[in-house]
Amino acid sequence: MKDHLIIFDTTLRDGEQSPGASMTQEEKIRIARQLERMRVDIIEAGFPAASNGDFKAVKAVADTIKDSTVCGLARAIKGDIDRAGEALKNANSARIHTFIATSPVHMEKKLRMSPDQVLEQAVKAVKWAREYTDNVEFSPEDAGRSNIDFLCHILEAVIKAGATTLNIPDTVGYTMPEQFGKLVQTLRERIPNSNKAIFSVHCHNDLGLAVANSLSAVMNGARQIECTVNGLGERAGNASLEEIVMAVRTRQDVFPCETLIDATHIVPASKLVSGITGFPVQPNKAIVGANAFAHEAGIHQDGVLKHRETYEIMRAEDVGWGANKLSLGKHSGRNAFRNRLAELGIELESEEILNATFIRFKELADKKHDIFDEDLHALVSDETMSLQEHYKLLSLTAHSETGETPYAKIVIAEGGKELRAESDGSGPVDATFRAIEKIISSDTELQLYSVNNITSGTDSQGEVTVRLQKSGRIVNGSGSDIDIVTASAKAYLSALNKLHNSKLERAHPQV
Ligand code: KIV
Ligand code: ZN
Numbered sequence: 001m002k003d004h005l006i007i008f009d010t011t012l013r014d015g016e017q018s019p020g021a022s023m024t025q026e027e028k029i030r031i032a033r034q035l036e037r038m039r040v041d042i043i044e045a046g047f048p049a050a051s052n053g054d055f056k057a058v059k060a061v062a063d064t065i066k067d068s069t070v071c072g073l074a075r076a077i078k079g080d081i082d083r084a085g086e087a088l089k090n091a092n093s094a095r096i097h098t099f100i101a102t103s104p105v106h107m108e109k110k111l112r113m114s115p116d117q118v119l120e121q122a123v124k125a126v127k128w129a130r131e132y133t134d135n136v137e138f139s140p141e142d143a144g145r146s147n148i149d150f151l152c153h154i155l156e157a158v159i160k161a162g163a164t165t166l167n168i169p170d171t172v173g174y175t176m177p178e179q180f181g182k183l184v185q186t187l188r189e190r191i192p193n194s195n196k197a198i199f200s201v202h203c204h205n206d207l208g209l210a211v212a213n214s215l216s217a218v219m220n221g222a223r224q225i226e227c228t229v230n231g232l233g234e235r236a237g238n239a240s241l242e243e244i245v246m247a248v249r250t251r252q253d254v255f256p257c258e259t260l261i262d263a264t265h266i267v268p269a270s271k272l273v274s275g276i277t278g279f280p281v282q283p284n285k286a287i288v289g290a291n292a293f294a295h296e297a298g299i300h301q302d303g304v305l306k307h308r309e310t311y312e313i314m315r316a317e318d319v320g321w322g323a324n325k326l327s328l329g330k331h332s333g334r335n336a337f338r339n340r341l342a343e344l345g346i347e348l349e350s351e352e353i354l355n356a357t358f359i360r361f362k363e364l365a366d367k368k369h370d371i372f373d374e375d376l377h378a379l380v381s382d383e384t385m386s387l388q389e390h391y392k393l394l395s396l397t398a399h400s401e402t403g404e405t406p407y408a409k410i411v412i413a414e415g416g417k418e419l420r421a422e423s424d425g426s427g428p429v430d431a432t433f434r435a436i437e438k439i440i441s442s443d444t445e446l447q448l449y450s451v452n453n454i455t456s457g458t459d460s461q462g463e464v465t466v467r468l469q470k471s472g473r474i475v476n477g478s479g480s481d482i483d484i485v486t487a488s489a490k491a492y493l494s495a496l497n498k499l500h501n502s503k504l505e506r507a508h509p510q511v
Contacts (some may be wrong), residue, residue, distance in 0.1 A: 003257035006224035015232035033345030076125030085132030101140035102344035144170035173206030179217035200224030210239035267320030278465035278476035438507035
């Protein structure tokens with residue numbers, strides 16, 4: 001029998017560290033449920049000591065998820081570990097992941113600690129985490145640039161202290177696949193008690209090598225990979241879950257291990273994460289990009305029609321393409337609506353929210369004949385976002401006509417007051433944003449504007465992402481509607497609402 005390759009998903013933690021990718025608690029639960037459905041072994045739900053919001057979100061995920069282990073990140077500090085232990089206390093299966101940097105540059109310049117002090121703190125942290133759970137992971141941050149003798153020394157000590165998983169991070173995405181594989185092999189060979197722990201890897205994608213480095217480590221004995229849906233994560237992101245899972249599955253002739261992932265949930269998970277974070281998936285992205293299974297060249301099309309395996313190494317349906325189920329239609333009632341949401345793992349907080357979402361559904365069904373699962377996710381996102389709205393879109397008129405200057409008139413509610421403005425612009429979206437700015441004067445910089453269709457066809461809802469920057473704080477707002485100018489206004493206001501709400505929450509600390 002082959003070894004089990006543990007899939008540790010960190011979309012909710014490292015993924016959320018992508019600038020602008022912050023998620024609400026409700027969104028995190030929806031993603032966690034999808035990960036559980038996909039049979040991810042471990043879900044890193046967040047960094048409980050980072051903020052009250054993070055603590056609550058990790059706790060909510062731990063309280064909800066039953067089949068996957070839920071993990072909380074903690075610096076090698078007693079206070080952080082206590083917060084993680086507290087957040088995870090109701091989990092069916094809990095893991096604490098504690099870390100401290102071990103590379104010379106991090107120890108000297110960031111921590112201002114000697115290697116001996118780092119080692120002592122790491123050992124204390126692992127022992128403390130063991131007071132909460134016997135499932136403890138330790139990471140020597142920036143292992144890819146750490147001294148091998150020191151790494152062996154500290155890892156041997158943390159295993160003795162009770163660490164059950166040793167995670168080797170290539171924090172800055174610096175290593176090469178062969179070198180990283182060798183690093184894992186050397187550690188396994190040189191650490192006397194290495195057989196008492198599972199080796200894991202956590203690779204960043206700064207040089208586009210995160211997946212290659214992770215797989216090279218697997219060939220050298222690593223049996224856990226830390227990864228994220230769509231490769232989301234700090235800077236250039238983490239190793240992408242879908243690429244890891246499908247590489248291991250497709251090349252069983254090469255890999256000595258297999259995952260337990262149900263790959264048919266991959267594409268829905270990718271769409272869910274992209275919709276919630278507002279990070280579109282590039283069309284040529286492996287596995288989950290819109291073109292991943294599209295054959296353009298005549299020779300290829302001809303080959304695939306004659307015999308699929310000429311140009312296809314995987315089947316689109318095996319990773320969930322085509323699984324976007326026709327969900328509901330205009331005549332579906334409240335019960336059918338509620339049941340489909342439940343099947344999608346969406347539990348709305350109250351009957352009131354369910355009713356409000358059902359009204360939105362009916363409005364959409366009047367305009368759009370077929371409602372797909374993706375539409376329902378977008379509706380729920382819009383409704384739950386509207387609960388935290390400081391600025392609310394009341395009405396919008398946008399006009400564009402050949403040869404005429406486009407203009408927009410908008411009415412927004414702010415704290416019970418109705419505010420109106422109109423503006424022209426180079427297009428209806430530009431005019432709409434200018435009109436909003438006349439009211440709000442947000443002093444923000446627009447960094448990104450993108451439109452995607454949620455499903456296919458010209459009656460599809462458009463999903464717009466707007467990224468705004470203000471004093472170094474970056475937020476993504478998203479909005480969906482059949483009318484893309486309205487979707488754009490919703491997205492712009494959603495970003496402004498996030499900026500408004502973030503004044504109350506402290507920013508994520510650097511990990
Ligand atoms: O990239 C990194 O080193 C991390 C650690 C916390 C594992 O995210
Ligand atoms: Zn990381």
